[in-house]
Amino acid sequence: MRNVNVHDYYEYYVPAASRALIVPAIIVALIYKIGHFEDWSKFDVFMLLAFQLAISFFAASLLGGHFQTAIIILVVFATILAVIAGFMKNL
Numbered sequence: 828m829r830n831v832n833v834h835d836y837y838e839y840y841v842p843a844a845s846r847a848l849i850v851p852a853i854i855v856a857l858i859y860k861i862g863h864f865e866d867w868s869k870f871d872v873f874m875l876l877a878f879q880l881a882i883s884f885f886a887a888s889l890l891g892g893h894f895q896t897a898i899i900i901l902v903v904f905a906t907i908l909a910v911i912a913g914f915m916k917n918l
Contacts, residue, residue, distance in 0.1 A: 855872055858875065
């Protein structure tokens with residue numbers, strides 16, 4: 828059995844995971860182009876991508892067994908959504 832250290836993890840798996848984030852970006856771009864071509868501003872696409880990334884990181888943390896990281900991501904994401912909702916309510 829090979830002894831795996833943290834450096835091996837970051838050297839091999841993190842670049843592959845970052846390349847895998849291209850697929851959510853393509854999905855967001857397709858949703859933007861097909862469904863809301865004239866209705867949305869340019870920055871709404873970035874909000875959709877951020878939403879997908881937060882859900883992806885949360886799910887990856889849970890599946891990877893990093894429960895503390897998953898809870899932190901969930902709390903930060905919920906806080907950001909609450910702040911955005913507060914601003915939208917005042918408009």
